[in-house]
Amino acid sequence: MKPVGIAAVGLGRWANVLADAYTRSEKVKLISCFSRTAEKREKFGNRFHCENDATLEALLARKDVEMVLVTVPNDQHASVIEQCARAGKHIYVEKPISVSVDDAKRIDAVIKETGVKFLCGHSSRRLGALRKIKEMIDTKEIGEVSVIEAVFSNERGLELKKGNWRGDPVRTPAGPLTQLGIHQIDNLQFLLGPVKRVFNFGKPMYTEVDNITVNTTVLEFKNGKQAYLGTNWACPGVFSINVYGTKANLFYELDFSWWSNSDVTDKHSSLIKREFASTSDDPDNRILRDVKVDFPVIDHLRVEVEEVAEAIRNDGETEISAEASLRNLAVVLAAVKSVKEERIVEISEIMK
Amino acid sequence: MKPVGIAAVGLGRWANVLADAYTRSEKVKLISCFSRTAEKREKFGNRFHCENDATLEALLARKDVEMVLVTVPNDQHASVIEQCARAGKHIYVEKPISVSVDDAKRIDAVIKETGVKFLCGHSSRRLGALRKIKEMIDTKEIGEVSVIEAVFSNERGLELKKGNWRGDPVRTPAGPLTQLGIHQIDNLQFLLGPVKRVFNFGKPMYTEVDNITVNTTVLEFKNGKQAYLGTNWACPGVFSINVYGTKANLFYELDFSWWSNSDVTDKHSSLIKREFASTSDDPDNRILRDVKVDFPVIDHLRVEVEEVAEAIRNDGETEISAEASLRNLAVVLAAVKSVKEERIVEISEIMK
Numbered sequence: 001m002k003p004v005g006i007a008a009v010g011l012g013r014w015a016n017v018l019a020d021a022y023t024r025s026e027k028v029k030l031i032s033c034f035s036r037t038a039e040k041r042e043k044f045g046n047r048f049h050c051e052n053d054a055t056l057e058a059l060l061a062r063k064d065v066e067m068v069l070v071t072v073p074n075d076q077h078a079s080v081i082e083q084c085a086r087a088g089k090h091i092y093v094e095k096p097i098s099v100s101v102d103d104a105k106r107i108d109a110v111i112k113e114t115g116v117k118f119l120c121g122h123s124s125r126r127l128g129a130l131r132k133i134k135e136m137i138d139t140k141e142i143g144e145v146s147v148i149e150a151v152f153s154n155e156r157g158l159e160l161k162k163g164n165w166r167g168d169p170v171r172t173p174a175g176p177l178t179q180l181g182i183h184q185i186d187n188l189q190f191l192l193g194p195v196k197r198v199f200n201f202g203k204p205m206y207t208e209v210d211n212i213t214v215n216t217t218v219l220e221f222k223n224g225k226q227a228y229l230g231t232n233w234a235c236p237g238v239f240s241i242n243v244y245g246t247k248a249n250l251f252y253e254l255d256f257s258w259w260s261n262s263d264v265t266d267k268h269s270s271l272i273k274r275e276f277a278s279t280s281d282d283p284d285n286r287i288l289r290d291v292k293v294d295f296p297v298i299d300h301l302r303v304e305v306e307e308v309a310e311a312i313r314n315d316g317e318t319e320i321s322a323e324a325s326l327r328n329l330a331v332v333l334a335a336v337k338s339v340k341e342e343r344i345v346e347i348s349e350i351m352k
Numbered sequence: 353m354k355p356v357g358i359a360a361v362g363l364g365r366w367a368n369v370l371a372d373a374y375t376r377s378e379k380v381k382l383i384s385c386f387s388r389t390a391e392k393r394e395k396f397g398n399r400f401h402c403e404n405d406a407t408l409e410a411l412l413a414r415k416d417v418e419m420v421l422v423t424v425p426n427d428q429h430a431s432v433i434e435q436c437a438r439a440g441k442h443i444y445v446e447k448p449i450s451v452s453v454d455d456a457k458r459i460d461a462v463i464k465e466t467g468v469k470f471l472c473g474h475s476s477r478r479l480g481a482l483r484k485i486k487e488m489i490d491t492k493e494i495g496e497v498s499v500i501e502a503v504f505s506n507e508r509g510l511e512l513k514k515g516n517w518r519g520d521p522v523r524t525p526a527g528p529l530t531q532l533g534i535h536q537i538d539n540l541q542f543l544l545g546p547v548k549r550v551f552n553f554g555k556p557m558y559t560e561v562d563n564i565t566v567n568t569t570v571l572e573f574k575n576g577k578q579a580y581l582g583t584n585w586a587c588p589g590v591f592s593i594n595v596y597g598t599k600a601n602l603f604y605e606l607d608f609s610w611w612s613n614s615d616v617t618d619k620h621s622s623l624i625k626r627e628f629a630s631t632s633d634d635p636d637n638r639i640l641r642d643v644k645v646d647f648p649v650i651d652h653l654r655v656e657v658e659e660v661a662e663a664i665r666n667d668g669e670t671e672i673s674a675e676a677s678l679r680n681l682a683v684v685l686a687a688v689k690s691v692k693e694e695r696i697v698e699i700s701e702i703m704k
Contacts, residue, residue, distance in 0.1 A: 017636070144558060146566050146586035149501070151594075156635065158598060199551050201570050201578045206496060206598055214498050216570045216578040218553050226553045226568040228580050234498035235596035236626050236640055242503075244587035246510060246558055260636045274588050283508065284369070288588055288609045344694055 003029040004309040006092075007065040009056060009080060010072035011035040011044045014094055017260045018069060018121075019048045021301035024263060027309040028067070034059045056080070060087035066312060067092060067117075069305075074178070075171050078103035085110045090117040090312050092305060096182045096332065097325035099173055101350060104329055108322035117311045119318040120325035122186035123300040124239075128266040129252050130187060132295035133243060136250065137191055142273070143247030148191065148227040150184035150241045152176070154256060157213035157233025158206055167209025173336045174202050174212040174231075181215065181231035185331045186320070187241065188219065188227050194327060196222045199344050200335035206234045217335050248275040250293070262301035271295055326351075355381040356661040358444075359417040361408065361432060362424035363387040363396045366446060369612045370421060370473075371400045373653035376615060379661040380419075386411045408432070412439035418664060419444060419469075421657075426530070427523050430455035437462045442469040442664050444657060448534045448684065449677035451525055453702060456681055460674035469663045471670040472677035474538035475652040476591075480618040481604050482539060484647035485595060488602065489543055494625070495599030500543065500579040502536035503592045504528070506608060509565035509585025510558055519561025525688045526554050526564040526583075533567065533583035537683045538672070539593065540571065540579050546679060548574045551696050552687035558586045569687050600627040602645070614653035623647055678703075 006028050008015045015033075022028050030050040035041045041052035053059035060068075060083065067090040072080050077098050081091055091111070097120045098104045111118045124130060136142050156166070157175060165171040172178045177200075189195060202215035214232040221227070237256030243249065255268040270292070277289035311318050327347070334345040358380050360367045367385075374380050382402040387393045393404035405411035412420075412435065419442040424432050429450050433443055443463070449472045450456045463470045476482060488494050508518070509527060517523040524530045529552075541547060554567035566584040573579070589608025595601065607620040622644070629641035663670050679699070686697040 013636070144586075146505075146557060146584050147568060147582060149503070149580075149582060151501070153498075153596060154635075155598075155638075197553075199553070199570065201549075201551070201572050203576070203578070205498060205576075214578060216499060216580050218551065218568045218570055218580075220553050224555070224557075226555070226566060228501075228568050228570075228582060230499060230501060230580060230596075232498050232596060234496075234598050235601050236599075236628060237638075238596070238601060238626070244505060244582075244584060244590070246507075246586050247588075249587050249590060255640065257638065257640045274590070276588060283506075284365070284612045286507075286589075286609065288607065342696055 001027060001313055003027055004066050004312050005029055005031040005064045006067045006069055007031055007059050008033040008044065008069045008071065009059065010070060011040045012071060015044070015069065015071040018071070018301055021262045021299065022305055024299060025302050025306055027306045031064050032059055032062060056083060060084060060089060066090060067308060070094065073165050073171065074099045078106045081107050082110045085114040085116045088114070088116065090308060092119050092121060092308055094121045096178055096329050097322060098329060099171060099178065101326065101330065101333065104322065104326035108326060111322050117308055117318060118322055119304060119308045120320050120322065121304060122183060122320050122325070122328065123304050124183040125187050125190045126298055126300035126303050128296040128298040129269050129271050131298065132271060132293060133241065133250055133252060134191055137243065142243065142245030142250060144245060145192065145225055146244045146246060147225065148188060148241065148243050150188055150227065151230040152180040152184050152239050153230065153232040153235050154180065154237040155233065155235060160207055160209045162208055164209065167211050169211045172211060173332055174215055176213060176231040176233040177202065177215045177217065177332050177335055181229055182328055182332060184229055185328045188229065189327060192221045192223065192225050192227065194222045195219050195331050195347055197344050197346050198331055198334035198338055200338040202335065202339045212339065215335065219331065248273050263299040265300060266295065266297040353379060353665055355379055356418050356664050357381055357383040357416045358419045358421055359383055359411050360385040360396065360421045360423065361411065362422060363392045364423060367396070367421065367423040370423070370653055373614045373651065374657055376651060377654050377658055379658045383416050384411055384414060408435065412436060412441060418442060419660060422446065425517050425523065426451045430458045433459050434462045437466040437468045440466065440468065442660060444471050444473060444660055446473045448530055448681050449674060450681060451523060451530065453678065453682065453685065456674065456678035460678060463674050469660055469670060470674055471656060471660045472672050472674065473656060474535060474672050474680065475656050476535040477539050477542045478650055478652035478655050480648040480650040481621050481623045483650065484623060484645060485593065485602055485604060486543055489595065494595065494597030494602060496597060497544065497577055498596045498598060499577065500540060501594040502540055502579065503582040503590050504532040504536050505582065505584040505587050506532065506589040507585065507587060512559055512561045514560055516561065519563045521563045524563060525684055526567055528565060528583040528585040529554065529567045529569065529684050529687055533581055534680055534684060536581055537680045540581065541679060544573045544575065544577050544579065546574045547571050547683050547699055549696050549698050550683055550686035550690055552690040554687065554691045564691065567687065571683065600625050615651040617652060618647065618649040
């Protein structure tokens with residue numbers, strides 16, 4: 001397969017992490033990059049041995065660029081994607097797809113209209129451990145799911161300065177819920193199907209900015225199951241999923257120190273199954289056992305971009321559409337509305 | 353110190369677990385027991401080498417019985433305690449103090465009126481690990497608390513039969529929230545102070561009974577902090593507390609197989625502190641480290657009864673009053689009302 005030529009638009013920290021992961025792939029090749037700051041694009045070009053373009057128009061006019069990696073700030077996704085898709089470029093966009101339903105719908109519409117391939121970077125469902133958890137739920141190896149708890153938190157709110165877009169409740173609704181929680185929302189909907197209703201007690205804590213930095217969120221799914229989602233920006237990094245089942249529980253955690261090293265994230269992770277080693281009519285005579293569960297090591301950032309590359313070459317499908325990404329965003333926006341109005345919010349209220 | 357003579361009233365499974373723990377104490381001595389079923393009281397008397405009385409009146413007339421261990425069903429606590437306290441007997445009652453606010457207030461009133469010593473068996477805050485967590489929060493060793501997650505769940509709802517009092521939403525409101533969650537509610541209020549508001553998505557799942565068996569509950573405290581409380585009766589046993597702090601996180605778990613063996617529960621537990629091993633201006637260069645935290649091994653069921661015994665001999669105080677126990681019950685009842693009315697419920701609505 002001829003490598004798909006890609007260009008990075010938006011050259012912040014995460015574009016560097018992605019480009020680094022892509023150096024491990026033979027299915028994509030970084031061709032060019034663009035940022036309004038000349039210094040940034042030169043530095044990025046030097047680091048990843050690619051060209052750079054002085055304008056987005058110049059970049060989009062290139063024949064060798066087939067796909068654009070969009071990592072501009074969340075509220076600029078829609079306009080950049082519209083421009084790229086209309087130029088016939090396929091799209092990878094960093095999560096969240098947008099921070100407003102209207103923007104997500106604009107993106108969905110232009111993707112459908114132009115027919116370009118699209119993927120939103122909800123990379124964490126690609127992790128080997130997540131695939132294993134999904135399999136163990138679907139095969140009912142753990143019985144029926146009673147409840148799931150998902151947590152993704154780190155310390156970033158403690159050092160946020162006024163003026164940073166992450167501190168702005170419009171550009172980053174509910175702070176860590178948009179930036180971190182969106183991964184777990186995608187995982188939860190991947191594991192349990194669509195969310196129906198949301199409640200959240202979120203509030204700003206230990207931060208200079210006026211945005212929410214600590215959220216305790218509970219979700220009810222269309223299939224009747226419940227989940228807890230914990231996201232805060234005021235503690236050392238945590239990424240964990242606990243699945244409680246009628247036959248067994250699963251406890252999954254990845255070491256957040258290795259989050260950006262997507263080739264080894266799965267190696268720095270642990271998945272434990274808790275089951276009954278022996279049972280008895282007397283509840284005091286039941287013995288529990290924790291067993292390590294093996295799972296494949298998957299380079300989550302590499303496999304997702306390769307999926308788009310293969311879809312481009314073979315006119316195939318990608319796993320995470322603009323519509324699915326909108327359903328993830330809708331959970332965030334419902335949680336924000338829940339805080340504001342101090343009530344349960346239905347996803348249907350957000351989507352209409 | 354002369355051992356305090358105690359009598360067990362209500363001789364179910366938990367009375368046996370408590371009496372077994374008390375054989376390890378030199379501060380209390382089991383003197384007699386009572387249950388309406390003659391066979392039960394003879395069996396209990398034989399097992400623990402104590403006498404038995406054919407009526408509660410006969411038991412309460414005994415001079416050698418100074419304290420009564422009340423483990424009758426939750427909705428009978430108030431009437432039994434009133435009778436015992438009026439006979440001048442000190443009281444240990446199993447949690448929850450009651451299943452109605454009126455009953456808890458009746459108990460509080462009779463304890464104050466008669467001046468007998470009282471303790472409600474929220475034993476889990478006595479665990480060595482809980483004392484250590486409290487110390488690490490109070491000394492700010494983990495910084496400020498951002499959020500706490502507490503879980504106490506087991507498989508008991510899967511085998512509940514119609515007619516069992518645990519399946520009755522009046523006798524056991526929200527099922528595992530009353531029977532298991534009350535321990536974590538007590539722990540959470542021990543660690544963070546009084547709860548202000550409650551939301552719950554609880555519902556019956558995987559059970560023959562009409563009671564709630566899976567709860568996802570979120571709490572807001574008077575001091576503004578938030579917590580998640582997970583309680584279900586549809587999975588293998590879990591008892592865990594995660595404390596997320598601005599400087600460090602704590603992950604605590606006890607092996608539920610050893611819950612009833614109170615002398616070794618702490619030995620089958622683990623407390624991990626997550627902190628930064630190294631930090632950096634570049635968030636991708638921060639390394640996390642998990643460190644094992646030592647804590648004393650405390651026989652939680654023995655120390656709580658010994659506290660009452662010492663309070664009796666020295667006219668001292670006990671740690672958990674009827675009022676504090678009512679505040680724990682109020683969180684359960686607020687969570688039940690929240691499910692029914694699909695809204696946030698204030699503790700003040702329940703207490704009035």
